[in-house]
Amino acid sequence: MYLILLSLGLGIAVGYLRPLSPEKARLANAATTVGLFVLLMSMGAQLGSNEDVLAGLGRLGLQAVILAAFSVLGSVIMVYLARDYIYRGLEQRLSRRQGRASR
Amino acid sequence: MTILVICAIAIGALAGFWLLPQEAVGYLDTVTTAALCLMLVGIGLDLGSRRETWARLRALGWRVLLIPLLIAVGSLVGAVVGGFLLGLPVNESSAIGAGFGWYSLSGVLLAKIYSVETGALAFMTNVSREVIAFVLIPVLAVKLGYLVAISPGGATTMDTTLPLISKATDADTTIIAMVSGTALSAMVPLLVPLLIRI
Structure with missing residues (x-):
């Protein structure tokens, strides 16, 4: 919970105080995408290994x-x-x- | 992007079904926590550097913030009522409703911090919301006015449904939709973890 708010707050603060240059924005976008895909695959893995949820x-x-x-x-x-x-x-x-x- | 998202879940599901070794499960938690922080910092950077949108918000006056606020309240109350009919606890239905159509974030957040079943439900609910929005935006723009046409899209009026809004409405409404979608997007990572804990 704290980790979520901290990460988000850090991102917003840095983004607001020092708006990203186009290359850096691409980098941040790539980081978001990598994080998202790791989490999506992990959600998939949890789904795949949970037969009750799969059945439902x-x-x-x-x-x-x-x-x-x-x-x-x-x-x-x-x-x-x-x-x-x-x-x-x-x-x-x-x-x-x-x-x-x-x- | 949508296809990639579905592929990622499918690859994960196949791996989880067939070949995920038990020893990997311990590491998985550390890896997903790191991925979550990485993703949230990235989302924050994106939201924070949208200075132009925040400047437009000031130009339009604070009353324009009523729109995302009302959309948020309507989504949450609606989801709780729907959840009540389905027999879902209030923390689950409200947190799912707080996805405001941002299916990838609300799904992975809930799967990570709460349960995979609720995460999957949040994912599917918010995918459905985006689909419903695509269908309703042109209809609402004609029948109930441009401002109402913004409401079904929720957080997606910042990006995925914005082109449709700009086609179905006018330039002023498109700017309002962008401001509203950005404000709602900023609320998702705050409200989802808060509401699931009620």
């Missing part, structure tokens, strides 16, 4: 679709309800920035 993948798939649909529905409802309030706040700034009336 179909059930997990159905649960996944339901959870995703509810998350999307929640987000859509929240933004829909606040839409007009947010636009009222943004209108001036958008039109000022672009020199035209916004929607």
Whole structure:
């Protein structure tokens, strides 16, 4: 837990204080990708060696679709309800920035 | 990228199924912890150096932050309600919902710090979210307005669903989508480990 926050915080602090040059950004991107693939393969290995989870993948798939649909529905409802309030706040700034009336 | 992600999991799964020696399991934890830190530093560097996005946020005013905030609250409440129907504990459903569509990160985080089953579920849930977003963005843009069209994408409106948003909406909305996706992406590695521990 602390390790997660520490690593992330370190990255953000360094990235913000010293924005990366294009080569360094590529390097950081490569590091992220390597880390991600090691973790993906490890997740795969844990899955592959766990027959209970393998047998339950179909059930997990159905649960996944339901959870995703509810998350999307929640987000859509929240933004829909606040839409007009947010636009009222943004209108001036958008039109000022672009020199035209916004929607 | 999606194909590579699936290949990586498949290679791991085959290795785990057939040829992973027992002695390797101990090393695996050290290796994955190192990989996790490496990945998070990289993600942090990327988020931190997006100065242009953060500058745009200031130009648009803080009210624009309401959008990622509302998307986050809606996702979490939605996932908890969905999880309740499925009989999932609140810590699992909320942490899965906190992936905001970033399937690779939420999946590997939960597989690493909690359980592989929850990790797999988070992975599949957030893949589904991205697919649903691709389908809904053009429809919502027409029916409920451009701002609402940002909401299904969650964290993905920073990268994968951004081109579609820019096609389905206008330039202002695309910038708002990028700011919103960046803010949500920054929340994923914070919220997922926090919520799984409730």
